[in-house]
Amino acid sequence: MAKDKIYSLMVTKMQEVSSVPPQSVGRLTPFYKLLAANFKTFPVKNLFLISLVLIFFTYLLLGALLIKLASILQIGY
């Protein structure tokens, strides 16, 4: 009976995993899978690092305008 329950749980899990076909982007599929793997588990960590770098370079480009943007966003609620 316990084996049947484990088996049925496994079948349900496999059905869930195969509910959508794997993503295909043609020749770029290996690069897509490499990139997507970094965002499947706790993506906030990598997103924070990417955001930090982007904001740093935007600050180098825009300078004081970026500070103005922060002020504008702060009244955006």
Next chain:
Amino acid sequence: MKLLRYLFLFGKSSAGTILNPYVTYRSLAFSSGDLPQTVFIYFLIFIYFLLSSLLKNGLANPYLLTLRLNLLIAAFLMGLATVLMLFYLGAKIFKKEFNLGRIFKLWSFSFWPTLIWFTFTSVMSVILPPPRSLTLMGKTYSFVYLTFSLTLLFWKIILYYLTLRFALKFDLFKIIFYSFISFPVLLGFSLLMYSLRIFKIPFI
């Protein structure tokens, strides 16, 4: 007991949305009978709208406070209806099955980044009211705030992608094509909300 069960499910799904969004969204799309767990995110959104109305209007005029709260709720529901209609349109265009319960469940959990950003911005606008200065402290805070905002925006985009992937079974190209249709509509909605002075930044 059922309420506790749904609260537990809500907590588990919310933690999964942060820690493991891909597996969580796949599991949410595949499961059934757990739609009531989304009531908690809407309760939290209601609490935020109440907080926002209090911060903007204060307690001096209860009429204005009630009016503001009702406007926020109405505009939010309009936005939600717009997004769900766009999903329906997308499903029709690409001839995919439209399961309202599944889409509603997945899109509900994508409100987490929106809710966190709005709550943080509201609270910080009281603690550190704008405008930001060009001193070291001003620049540092602006840097941190913008990084935080951009992180949440990217997280929201990931949850939007996962909603389309698991609720409507779109592939990447369909998601990109669909975005070219839906983003202008959402931009129009945002401009409407801005012109009506309800939301400066849309609560989508």
